[in-house]
Amino acid sequence: MADFIIGIDGGGTSCRAAVADPQGTVLGRGKSGAANILTDPNHAIASITEAAEAAFRDAGIAHEEIANAHAFLGLAGTNVGNLAQYVRERLPFRHTDIDSDGLIALQGAIGDAEGSVAILGTGTIFMARRAGKVHYIGGWGFMIGDLGGGARLGQALLQEALLVHDGIHPRSAVTDAILTEFKHDPTAMVEFARLSKPGDFGRYAPLVFQHAEQMDPGALALIETAARSVNEALDAVTKIGGTERLCLLGGLAPLYPVWLEPRHRAILVEPQSDALTGAVALAANRFRTRTGGAAT
Amino acid sequence: MADFIIGIDGGGTSCRAAVADPQGTVLGRGKSGAANILTDPNHAIASITEAAEAAFRDAGIAHEEIANAHAFLGLAGTNVGNLAQYVRERLPFRHTDIDSDGLIALQGAIGDAEGSVAILGTGTIFMARRAGKVHYIGGWGFMIGDLGGGARLGQALLQEALLVHDGIHPRSAVTDAILTEFKHDPTAMVEFARLSKPGDFGRYAPLVFQHAEQMDPGALALIETAARSVNEALDAVTKIGGTERLCLLGGLAPLYPVWLEPRHRAILVEPQSDALTGAVALAANRFRTRTGGAAT
Numbered sequence: 001m002a003d004f005i006i007g008i009d010g011g012g013t014s015c016r017a018a019v020a021d022p023q024g025t026v027l028g029r030g031k032s033g034a035a036n037i038l039t040d041p042n043h044a045i046a047s048i049t050e051a052a053e054a055a056f057r058d059a060g061i062a063h064e065e066i067a068n069a070h071a072f073l074g075l076a077g078t079n080v081g082n083l084a085q086y087v088r089e090r091l092p093f094r095h096t097d098i099d100s101d102g103l104i105a106l107q108g109a110i111g112d113a114e115g116s117v118a119i120l121g122t123g124t125i126f127m128a129r130r131a132g133k134v135h136y137i138g139g140w141g142f143m144i145g146d147l148g149g150g151a152r153l154g155q156a157l158l159q160e161a162l163l164v165h166d167g168i169h170p171r172s173a174v175t176d177a178i179l180t181e182f183k184h185d186p187t188a189m190v191e192f193a194r195l196s197k198p199g200d201f202g203r204y205a206p207l208v209f210q211h212a213e214q215m216d217p218g219a220l221a222l223i224e225t226a227a228r229s230v231n232e233a234l235d236a237v238t239k240i241g242g243t244e245r246l247c248l249l250g251g252l253a254p255l256y257p258v259w260l261e262p263r264h265r266a267i268l269v270e271p272q273s274d275a276l277t278g279a280v281a282l283a284a285n286r287f288r289t290r291t292g293g294a295a296t
Numbered sequence: 297m298a299d300f301i302i303g304i305d306g307g308g309t310s311c312r313a314a315v316a317d318p319q320g321t322v323l324g325r326g327k328s329g330a331a332n333i334l335t336d337p338n339h340a341i342a343s344i345t346e347a348a349e350a351a352f353r354d355a356g357i358a359h360e361e362i363a364n365a366h367a368f369l370g371l372a373g374t375n376v377g378n379l380a381q382y383v384r385e386r387l388p389f390r391h392t393d394i395d396s397d398g399l400i401a402l403q404g405a406i407g408d409a410e411g412s413v414a415i416l417g418t419g420t421i422f423m424a425r426r427a428g429k430v431h432y433i434g435g436w437g438f439m440i441g442d443l444g445g446g447a448r449l450g451q452a453l454l455q456e457a458l459l460v461h462d463g464i465h466p467r468s469a470v471t472d473a474i475l476t477e478f479k480h481d482p483t484a485m486v487e488f489a490r491l492s493k494p495g496d497f498g499r500y501a502p503l504v505f506q507h508a509e510q511m512d513p514g515a516l517a518l519i520e521t522a523a524r525s526v527n528e529a530l531d532a533v534t535k536i537g538g539t540e541r542l543c544l545l546g547g548l549a550p551l552y553p554v555w556l557e558p559r560h561r562a563i564l565v566e567p568q569s570d571a572l573t574g575a576v577a578l579a580a581n582r583f584r585t586r587t588g589g590a591a592t
Contacts, residue, residue, distance in 0.1 A: 038486075038490065137462045137463070137464065138458075138462060138464075140458050140482060140485075140486050141486055141489075141490070143451070143486070143489040143490060143492075144451060144454045144455040144458060144485065144486065144489045145455065145458055145486070147455070147459075155439070155440060158440045159440040159441065159443075162434075162436050162440060162441055163443075163528075166433045166434060166529070166532060167433070167532045167535075168433065168434075168528050168529055168531075168532045169528070186436060189436075189440065190334075190436050190437055190439070190440065190441070193437075193439040193440045194334065194437070194439060196439075232459075232464050232465070233462070233464055235464075236462060236463045236464045239463075
């Protein structure tokens, strides 16, 4: 029986896994659907298991070895209640460490350095590492947080389209696009919203950025509101993490810089590696700690 | 077997019923919990039935007569999908008409006159009657509509409290109140939000108005945003309904006027009667129409 470690990056839209040897050398990778334990814990458990199985398959390792794996999971929603405990008890690994999706992203992006990281995806979370300690800002989820994230932006777009439909706000290209998609039937939009998870709203976020680049007034108003929230959060996080480096991650990271304050743009750096790599690094690190450094 | 009519006013926080004779003279009243068919159709069915039973009990009419009653229901969420049909088929009445909560409120508030009505409660909807036709604006529900309503205001307050907790926004008396209530534990707030229905958020709205009256900056910012939405919708609705009369209804109606634009305040009138009375009037009207005017 060999020792395997597995790093998992579970977010609101997809879940990725990488299996590695104890030194952290990746042997195989796998991917599955959404793994947001706050929105739907049981679906998250299924997605995590599916991604892990796919990674083992990709590596050509026998399926049964999953039960011996040492996993490090970075998941959205771990800061809430005892959901992480619920999920941990239902996963197939020998040892399971669960921490935030933020921590693995930070580890991947800036390694062991000091600085700030903003994840701008379906949701938003801001992190700073200073004097070896990681500080978190935001990341509270779609319902009363994640301002500036894709889900809130998509939700705001649908809301704006209804205001246009009702004659309260003037039409613009971006609301025209939405109203055309929903055949000018507001009840279809309300029904979509009722059934939607954050990732479903988030799929409309790129549309808002595209129209804002064309200077569409409706899209500009939505992006300006979202960017104000992101700029405010960046002020708070760089106050802790310092002004040496700020790294943007997540699906909206390539789209946001042009809308940010110059003081934030000035310190942007590219990520060293991705969150999945960060998860593998943390899994290897925890494995070494548990085995007294024997594997290093 | 006597003919009875019953008017039902079902909203996001409570459901009221009044049983009457075919001339519309009320014989008894009943009340129960939330009846929002969009949020929870089965709970709405239970609440409606419970309120009707209580009204028959209050009138001293035999319970079995419910099966012979002619009901007119004004319910929130009837504009979405085929939820009204689903609910209608599961109610105990002989004949069931379902329309919006807005229509019964309008009928109660301004009778058969022309004008505008705004319901400012857990949600918000704006109506205008012009040339015998009723026009609706808003009322699309918590997720992508109902701006200025109690649910959205309470949600905004919790969101603001998290921004204060994270050091992004400055504290104020209203966010202090929320953070104290939740013992400064943001995860408890997120868990509350995850489990909350619109009415649960709405219970925090009066707190925002109270603090805004004291000129608390945090509360003022929230109320100004909400009032801007309401003012915009009132501009749109009075454009249709004219500037002769505007009637505010709902739990927030006594709190909003001071925050509205002078052009709206200038045309405010008191409601003639309540939505339940409007539902009874519409039930009597429909009964007369169906029975060829025999009961008039």
